[in-house]
Amino acid sequence: xxxxxxxxxxxxxxxxxxxxxxxxxxxxxxxxxxxxxxxxxxxxxxxxxxxxxxxxxxxxxxxxxxxxxxxxxxxxxxxxxxxxxxxxxxxxxxxxxxxxxxxxxxxxxxxxxxxxxxxxxxxxxxxxxxxxxxxxxxxxxxxxxxxxxxxxxxxxxxxxxxxxxxxxxxxxxxxxxxxxxxxxxxxxxxxxxxxxxxxxxxxxxxxxxxxxxxxxxxxxxxxxxxxxxxxxxxxxxxxxxxxxxxxxxxxxxxxxxxxxxxxxxxxxxxxxxxxxxxxxxxxxxxxxxxxxxxxxxxxxxxxxxxxxxxxxxxxxxxxxxxxxxxxxxxxxxxxxxxxxxxxxxxxxxxxxxxxxxxxxxxxxxxxxxxxxxxxxxxxxxxxxxxxxxxxxxxxxxxxxxxxxxxxxxxx
Numbered sequence: 009x010x011x012x013x014x015x016x017x018x019x020x021x022x023x024x025x026x027x028x029x030x031x032x033x034x035x036x037x038x039x040x041x042x043x044x045x046x047x048x049x050x051x052x053x054x055x056x057x058x059x060x061x062x063x064x065x066x067x068x069x070x071x072x073x074x075x076x077x078x079x080x081x082x083x084x085x086x087x088x089x090x091x092x093x094x095x096x097x098x099x100x101x102x103x104x105x106x107x108x109x110x111x112x113x114x115x116x117x118x119x120x121x122x123x124x125x126x127x128x129x130x131x132x133x134x135x136x137x138x139x140x141x142x143x144x145x146x147x148x149x150x151x152x153x154x155x156x157x158x159x160x161x162x163x164x165x166x167x168x169x170x171x172x173x174x175x176x177x178x179x180x181x182x183x184x185x186x187x188x189x190x191x192x193x194x195x196x197x198x199x200x201x202x203x204x205x206x207x208x209x210x211x212x213x214x215x216x217x218x219x220x221x222x223x224x225x226x227x228x229x230x231x232x233x234x235x236x237x238x239x240x241x242x243x244x245x246x247x248x249x250x251x252x253x254x255x256x257x258x259x260x261x262x263x264x265x266x267x268x269x270x271x272x273x274x275x276x277x278x279x280x281x282x283x284x285x286x287x288x289x290x291x292x293x294x295x296x297x298x299x300x301x302x303x304x305x306x307x308x309x310x311x312x313x314x315x316x317x318x319x320x321x322x323x324x325x326x327x328x329x330x331x332x333x334x335x336x337x338x339x340x341x342x343x344x345x346x347x348x349x350x351x352x353x354x355x356x357x358x359x360x361x362x363x364x365x366x367x368x369x370x371x372x373x374x375x376x377x378x379x380x381x382x383x384x385x386x387x388x389x390x391x392x393x394x395x396x397x398x399x400x401x402x403x404x405x406x407x408x409x410x411x412x413x414x415x416x417x418x419x
Contacts, residue, residue, distance in 0.1 A: 010037075012044030013083060013102055014109065016051035020079050023056065023334060030056060030334055046212050054090055055082045056333035057170050060144040061133060062086055069125045077115055080106045084123045089133065096127045143169060145336050149326070152340065156376045161402065168404025173330045175215070176407075177207040177226040178234060178257070180292050181264045184225050192220050203407060206231060224292040229257040232327075232401040232408030233370070237261045237318070239397050239415050240368045245269040246315040251304040251357050254281035256288040256297075258318050263294045273311070275302035304353045315365050319357040321350040323371035323378050327410025330403060343375070350382050358390065361418045366396065370413040374402070379412040392419050 010018070015037040022028035034052050038045050055062065062082045066073070073081060084103035087094040100123045107116045133142060140147040143166040153162045177200070179189040186202045193200045196218055199210040207226070215221055215228065237258055242248060242265035250259045253274035263272045274285045274297055285299035302308060304319075324343040329336040354369055361367050369386075371378055379400070387393060398414040 010040055012041065012048040013051065013106055015041050015044075015048040016055070016083060017079055017106055017110065019048075019052050020055055020082070021076065023052075024079065025075055030332065050091070051083055051086065053333055055086050057330070058086060058090060058144045059337070060146070061141055062089075062144075064136075064141045065089070065126055065131075066122070068129075069122050074115075076110060076112060077107070077119065080110075080112070080119055081122060084119070085126055088123065088127050089130075100124060100127065139163070139166065143167065145169060145329075148340055149336060153374060157374070157400075157402075165402040165404055165410070168402075169330050169336070171330060171404065173328075173409065174231075174407055175209050175211070176203070176229060176231050176234070177209050178229045178261055179205075179207065179226050180224055180260075180294075182293065183223075189220065189225055192225065193218070196220060204231060206234060208407065222291070227257055227260050227288060227292060229261060230328075230409045230411070231406065232411035233258060233320075233372075234261055235401070235408070236368060236370050236399075236411060236413035237265075239399070239413060240316050240318065240366055241415075242266055242270070242316050247271045247313075248273070248316045248318065249311065249314040249357070249360055250274045250318040250320075251302070251353065252276060252320050252322065253299070253318070254278075254284050256285035256299070258320060259285060259297055259299075260288060260292055260294060262316075262318065263289075263296050266296055268296060270296055272297045273314070274299040275304065277301065277303055305349070305356055307356050307359055311360055313362045313365075314360050315362055317357050317361055317365070317367040318370075319354055319367055320370045321353050322346065323350070323373040324375055325372055326374045327372045327401075327403060327412070329410075331409065343378075347377050347382050350378055351385055354382060354386050355389075358386075358393065358416075358418070363418055366415055366417050367393075368413055368415050370411065372409060372411055374400070374410045374412070379414075383414050383416070387416075393417065394419060 019033045019037045022033045023030050062085045065085050066081050080103050084099050087099035104116045104120050107119045136142045179186050186205050190200050190202050190207045200207050242262050244267040246266050248262050253259050254276040259272050259274040276282050282299045282301055289297040325335045393416045396415040396417050401411040403410040
């Protein structure tokens, strides 16, 4: 049976050198772990978040360590700098054991020496002038943000990227409200508080095992996304199309506004993802949701028209790096093709909108080429639409993730 540090080591190696997704690789590693799951998860996500900072500290004493040694050193340095409850002796000794147990006995003394030097020659990370090192965000991404939003704005939200993201429970208003849900969750031992008509929760165990979850009293959705759906102003009785809908949170929230006489048609490209929407709607008891397979980029005349449309397009995800820390290390060239895809989906989705209807275009990224620029091009090509509302949320702003939305109306 592996221990928490070994689970973290195996996960980080797969993410760094096998291009594995952190959440999937970590789930697989934790399945073999009987104790210390929270500690292992903290190590994995912490090391990924602080990778550039950790490498900066390591490179002061070690130029080009071998891949497995680099992972072990990152784990060790993260504990030294960012885990107050772990003593320096434990962080160093356990890192040496990791080297030995992974066939790297020859390098055990090297790991010991490097970590001891780093520990005895500490620097204040918050005083490092290079923002990339201080916050562990690639320079090209920071520069892109500064050009788009200004240095003051970027420096304000950068610290939030390395904070634990909050979890928001959206009450199923057919069964409860935020205040009642908060009381129910408190009785189940969940630390929580009412926050802007949802419930902000602090819970390290599996949320899906809570009785309130199983009873369909809430679903999980970031507050920024909830605010975007609210801006669409869905009315009782509206017909709403939700494209790229899985896992279904936006549809669930929209269904509360549409009421029993409304209809929510939720679409996604793959059957497996459509099934996520169906199972979630069933758990919540939302009978006004119909989920089906549909390609959002191809017009389907059989769908008819909608009063409101949700168009939450695939994006680079730079607004949610605190939830998926490895996103920050994406090659910016790899996302250059996204605006064309996004514009195509927006153009196709708009064809289903009734006259006087409203469409919500949204992303969970901070990249004007995927956000405002897509809207600008769409409006240039489609004069019968106008912007009603447009907003960018930055990470940590009002508690939520980074998010962009634009509500457009068909004249």
